[in-house]
Amino acid sequence: MNKIELLAPAKDLQKAKTAIRYGADAVYLGGKQFSLRSRASNFEIEDIKEIVAFAKEYRRKVYVTVNIVFHDDDFKGIIAYLRTLADIGVDGIIIESLAVMALCKKYAPALECHISTQLSSTNSDAIRQLKMYGADRVVLAREVAMSEIEVIAQRVDIPLEVFIHGGMCSNYSGRCTLSNRMTLRDANRGGCAQSCRWKYRIYDNDRLVSDRECLLSMSSKDLRATSYIERLIRANVASLKIEGRMKSDYYIAQVTKTYRNMIDEIMIGNGIDARRIAYYDRELDKAENRPSDDGFLSGHADHSKHLYGVNGAGVTHEYVAYVKDFDLHTGRALIEVRNKFTKGDILEVFGPDMNNERFKVEDIFSLDEEVLTVVNQPMEMLWIRVPFMVKPHYMIRKVIR
Amino acid sequence: MELLVTLKKFEHLKKLSDYKVDGVILGANIFSNRYRFDLDELKKLALECIIYNLDMYVAIDVMIEEYDRSLLKEYLEFLHFLRPKGIYFADLGVYRTIREMGFATQMIYDPHTLITNSLDAEFLLHQGMDGVVAAREITLDETIAIAKNNPGAVDMQIFGYLRASSSKRHFLHNYFEYIGRDIDLSGKEDVRIIEDTRDYRMPIYEGRYGTDIYTDYILCTYKEHPQFEKYLKRGIIDSLFIEDEVLFRVLRDYKYLNEDNAYLLENNLKLAYGDLNFDKGYLYAKTNITK
Numbered sequence: 013m014n015k016i017e018l019l020a021p022a023k024d025l026q027k028a029k030t031a032i033r034y035g036a037d038a039v040y041l042g043g044k045q046f047s048l049r050s051r052a053s054n055f056e057i058e059d060i061k062e063i064v065a066f067a068k069e070y071r072r073k074v075y076v077t078v079n080i081v082f083h084d085d086d087f088k089g090i091i092a093y094l095r096t097l098a099d100i101g102v103d104g105i106i107i108e109s110l111a112v113m114a115l116c117k118k119y120a121p122a123l124e125c126h127i128s129t130q131l132s133s134t135n136s137d138a139i140r141q142l143k144m145y146g147a148d149r150v151v152l153a154r155e156v157a158m159s160e161i162e163v164i165a166q167r168v169d170i171p172l173e174v175f176i177h178g179g180m181c182s183n184y185s186g187r188c189t190l191s192n193r194m195t196l197r198d199a200n201r202g203g204c205a206q207s208c209r210w211k212y213r214i215y216d217n218d219r220l221v222s223d224r225e226c227l228l229s230m231s232s233k234d235l236r237a238t239s240y241i242e243r244l245i246r247a248n249v250a251s252l253k254i255e256g257r258m259k260s261d262y263y264i265a266q267v268t269k270t271y272r273n274m275i276d277e278i279m280i281g282n283g284i285d286a287r288r289i290a291y292y293d294r295e296l297d298k299a300e301n302r303p304s305d306d307g308f309l310s311g312h313a314d315h316s317k318h319l320y321g322v323n324g325a326g327v328t329h330e331y332v333a334y335v336k337d338f339d340l341h342t343g344r345a346l347i348e349v350r351n352k353f354t355k356g357d358i359l360e361v362f363g364p365d366m367n368n369e370r371f372k373v374e375d376i377f378s379l380d381e382e383v384l385t386v387v388n389q390p391m392e393m394l395w396i397r398v399p400f401m402v403k404p405h406y407m408i409r410k411v412i413r
Numbered sequence: 414m415e416l417l418v419t420l421k422k423f424e425h426l427k428k429l430s431d432y433k434v435d436g437v438i439l440g441a442n443i444f445s446n447r448y449r450f451d452l453d454e455l456k457k458l459a460l461e462c463i464i465y466n467l468d469m470y471v472a473i474d475v476m477i478e479e480y481d482r483s484l485l486k487e488y489l490e491f492l493h494f495l496r497p498k499g500i501y502f503a504d505l506g507v508y509r510t511i512r513e514m515g516f517a518t519q520m521i522y523d524p525h526t527l528i529t530n531s532l533d534a535e536f537l538l539h540q541g542m543d544g545v546v547a548a549r550e551i552t553l554d555e556t557i558a559i560a561k562n563n564p565g566a567v568d569m570q571i572f573g574y575l576r577a578s579s580s581k582r583h584f585l586h587n588y589f590e591y592i593g594r595d596i597d598l599s600g601k602e603d604v605r606i607i608e609d610t611r612d613y614r615m616p617i618y619e620g621r622y623g624t625d626i627y628t629d630y631i632l633c634t635y636k637e638h639p640q641f642e643k644y645l646k647r648g649i650i651d652s653l654f655i656e657d658e659v660l661f662r663v664l665r666d667y668k669y670l671n672e673d674n675a676y677l678l679e680n681n682l683k684l685a686y687g688d689l690n691f692d693k694g695y696l697y698a699k700t701n702i703t704k
Contacts, residue, residue: 083551084530084558111532131527134476137506145540153476155581160479184476187526188578189550193615193628194608198550198700200526208578212606214585214617216598223592227609230584308581315587 013279016244017251019075019173020268025055027264028063028074033364033405034265035272038073039063040106042257045093046078046086047202057096064101073103077257079128081186081200082109094120108186108200110145117146124148126173130186130200134160136167143170149250154180158240158309162247171250176237177267177296178255180307182208182230182318208232209319231319236304238292241271242278262331262350265407266299269362298329298409328412329360335406336393344377344395345402352388353410361398363406370411371399414642416667417470418650418660419573423454425657426461432664436468438501438649444473444481444488446579446620447653449600452491459495468498474523475622476581477504486510493518499543508542519543521568525576526550531562538566544646549575553637553696560644571634571641572663573651574616574627575694581623602654614690616654627654630692635679637696639672659686 020036022028031039041063042054055063060076067074076097080086094116097105104124107113113125126149127133127142134153142150151173152161165172181188188199190207197203211227213220222228235255237244244252252275254267274292278284296304305317333347353359353373360370375397376384387394415435420426429437440448441455450458455471462469471492477485489511492500499519502508508520521544528534529548537545546568547556560567585604589596598604599619606617606626613629634641641648650667652660662685666678683691 081527081548082530082533083555084532087530087532108527109530109533111530111536114536115532131505132476134504135479135482135506137482137509138477138504139506141505141509145536155476156479163479182582182584183578183580187524188580189526189575190578190626192550192695192700193577193613194611196698196700200529200550201700203700207608211609213609214588214598215605215607215614216596216601217603221594221596221598222588223594226592228584228588228606230580230582232582313582313587315591318582318584318587318591320588320591 013245013282014248015279016249016275017073018268018271018275019251019253020264021178021254021257021259022063022264023257023259025059025063027259027261029066030261030265030405031268032067032070032072034268035364036072036268038075038103038251039067040075040077040253040257042077043093043097046080046082046090047076057100060097060102061100068101074101075104075106075124075126076102077106077128078112079106079108079130080202081130081198082112083201086201087111091115091119094123098122104148106151113146127151128186129153129175132184132186136164139164139168139170139172143168149173151175151253153184154235155184155308157311158243159311161249161309162243165247165249173251173253174237174244174249175235175255176241176244176252176271177235177304178259179302180232180235180255182232226321229318229320232307232313233317233319234300234302234304235307235309236293236296236300237306237309238274238289238296239306240309241274242284245275245278260331261334262407262409263299263301266362267296269364270295270299273367294328329409330412331407332359332387332410333396333408335361335363335402335404335408337404338398338402339395340401342395343397343399344375345398347394347396347408349387349390349392349394351390351410352386354387355385358411359408360411361400361402361406361408363403366402366406369400414645415468415647416650417468417568417647418664419472419652420458421652423450423458425652426458426465426467428661429664430465430467432661433668434467434664435647436470436498437462438470438472440472440474441488442621444475444477444485446475446622446625447618448472455491455495459497469495470499470501470521471495471497472501472523473507474501474503477506482506482510486514489514489516492516501546512541521546523568524548525579528559528567529555531559534559534563534567538563544568546570546649549632550695550700552699553640556696557640557644560646564644565646567645568647568649569641569645570632570651571638571645571648573632573649574630574654575632576625577615577628578626579623580625583619584624585617585619618653628692628694630690630694631655632694633679633682633691634693634696635666635670635675635682638670638675659689
């Protein structure tokens, strides 16, 4: 089996580093300009420089999203920006605009140009056309079925990238302006209000035909492709992409680590069975916040792939602390608190090189050595006794169910 | 500017020829989510277009699935025989296939939302496309700039409901299945959705290829006509969801529309159909990029 890239999102510097530490082969992130996800923190050039240097240490790659749907005014400064990205060692850019690709080829040819899913590439003819225009990689539309991906991959000679996890647009990406109409916020320039997830009444002529208690929502379940990872690897897809530039550090760590382990297990063992897939699904349950399924990978999206009146799946674990240090002599971990936990709770630790180790909370101390029984101040620094060695950047979660 | 109308009914063709219409856009019940002409009807329409001296353009307005490529090729071979003046397409795969077939027809890219700047239009035209349709969600100034920078190659929808989203999902069918009601609204033009906290009454159309949602208003641009006439290659009147009476009133107006009467005719239209929601869309409403 060919090596496949695991590509993780990063909202900010810390999350980019987390993604790399937890097993991503590459990260994608947005700069302050030209990028969708306007609510994501997005990176200054200095931050991008820092993450590129960090990634090079780990021999990982960095891609920058330049994926707004450009209006004439948006091009101001684009050439200098592309040159800067190339100069600081960014590996590639993710674009919707073919004009930006042409500018990149001319002024910053060291950058690879990856065609964003916003171009909704659903067939091999479209992909071959994009290659002719100069694309170095194409991100497939989320509407493409697994069986189609296998055929497309055989018919094109350009690397393909496939979404495997995270939020799904219910409409073709890039071809939806519901948000524009509802809120004047431009869905294709980072302002999407997710109007598809709102509730709608349906009228057939003037007759109300929707259920008053359960209105229409176009909201889609999130994507989770665990059952398809082996087939995607065997199909010679180049890159498996996790969605979620708005997601938390914990989410990035857990999801990236789960897919990293899964890919490695498939590569080493030349396959994976249903029992192990179920295990990885349980791992992802620890980070989910919305119900998920396999989207269009299994073919048609019927009603089971929608969310009607449901917003969250309920997580099985809650992220409670980030490990900053560990004192071997006292067996105490210095932690930064994220969420409430109390003495007696069962906590689970995981890290880049540790899967899941559980312990019962016995001793909690403030930095002034005051003994505590309840922790509920986010970002507070505390000591907690852990019955095994932990390392900086490990994460601790509370077992809820 | 040439004036094109999307064709809803076979019997409209003769009437359209009586107005100042240069051509029609039509489609088949395959590779279009909204048109429902079968291939025999398409053949007859091609002949009628010649008789009535109307240019015929065919819309292939859906994204093509990999397994449909062979069927697409068959369909394009059929269209080749009909010799349409041009094809409006949404998927670059259609363009690629037609060029590989050596099918000489004008190829006009209409992804609805993506032609938002002059440089992208220029790139695509330079690479061989014959025309592009400006995005619906950009301003008048932006549209005119794209058209000025790419003379003779930019089209725009100038009247009708604007498509606000397009999905492969069958939203209505799935919803009714979920709530256990035996209701089938596919192919119906009089279905509307209203967001629970707003009043926008938006047409929703579910077809073979998925679901499209349209704006609650009808774009009406009589007053902007002088500018469009000067810079656009083709102006498109979309008849979808428009009552015949209104459509032919609009076509009559366009027959006589000029700089001097544009305001009067537009105001008269609004007065005549006070129950319809005419609007300028995004022409003067720049969308913003922050949340």
